[in-house]
Amino acid sequence: MAASLNDPGYDFTNDWFDQNIAVWDALLPRFAPKRILEIGSYEGRSACYLIETFGKGQALEIHCVDTWEGGVEHGDIVMSDVEKRFDKNVQFALTKVGNPDVVVKKHKKLSHLALAELITVERQGAFDVLYVDGSHQAHDVLSDAVMGFHLVRAGGLMIFDDYIWSMEEMGSQDLLNMPKSAIDAFVNVFTRKAIVVRNAPVYQLYVTKTAL
Numbered sequence: 001m002a003a004s005l006n007d008p009g010y011d012f013t014n015d016w017f018d019q020n021i022a023v024w025d026a027l028l029p030r031f032a033p034k035r036i037l038e039i040g041s042y043e044g045r046s047a048c049y050l051i052e053t054f055g056k057g058q059a060l061e062i063h064c065v066d067t068w069e070g071g072v073e074h075g076d077i078v079m080s081d082v083e084k085r086f087d088k089n090v091q092f093a094l095t096k097v098g099n100p101d102v103v104v105k106k107h108k109k110l111s112h113l114a115l116a117e118l119i120t121v122e123r124q125g126a127f128d129v130l131y132v133d134g135s136h137q138a139h140d141v142l143s144d145a146v147m148g149f150h151l152v153r154a155g156g157l158m159i160f161d162d163y164i165w166s167m168e169e170m171g172s173q174d175l176l177n178m179p180k181s182a183i184d185a186f187v188n189v190f191t192r193k194a195i196v197v198r199n200a201p202v203y204q205l206y207v208t209k210t211a212l
């Protein structure tokens with residue numbers, strides 16, 4: 001059954017994520033996600049989608065990495081309230097699914113520190129899906145991509161949000177203020193180990209890891 005993020009039990013203030021749902025519904029089941037790593041969780045809308053969609057009838061482990069301090073694009077949003085909504089929304093999704101084998105692990109820290117802790121001999125290649133939706137600064141996206149790569153299994157999926165997003169208006173973009181330059185650098189350098197999924201829309205970029 002499809003996830004219903006408009007359930008009145010949730011407390012979301014935006015629906016940025018929903019434009020991806022049709023693609024994720026079609027693509028993600030091919031990767032049989034049982035362990036998912038999400039960088040950038042905000043109020044938990046994408047995490048709740050994952051809990052509702054893949055948390056029924058199987059064990060599921062989702063790691064949510066976020067500082068809950070916001071990024072340059074978040075202006076004066078009160079991030080302590082965002083974090084409270086994350087906790088509440090994830091709890092609601094877990095209750096809705098009612099599966100004790102669904103586990104959500106919260107890593108409240110900068111992504112490079114969280115990833116540095118996760119990268120161990122046991123955990124390398126442990127994740128079926130990595131969702132990169134944290135900082136949109138190119139240097140952060142590049143380290144999320146390179147460090148995250150080591151945590152994804154061969155044959156797993158890496159999803160980069162906001163591939164074509166930029167802080168500035170079209171024509172005057174700062175390459176360092178947008179994910180695309182970092183994602184392009186990653187995809188170019190890792191070309192023998194990761195390939196872009198064909199026939200998928202490019203607001204997000206979908207990349208399959210093909211080798212360790």
Ligand SMILES: C[S@@+](CC[C@H](N)C(=O)[O-])C[C@H]1O[C@@H](n2cnc3c(N)ncnc32)[C@H](O)[C@@H]1O
Nearest residue numbers: 017040042045046066067069070110111134135
């Ligand atoms: C666009 S929001 C994530 C949206 C979420 N995936 C969804 O679909 O609802 C980006 C999040 O990344 C977090 N963030 C920004 N820079 C970060 C960093 N360097 N490390 C960890 N989290 C970061 C922000 O606090 C923010 O909550």
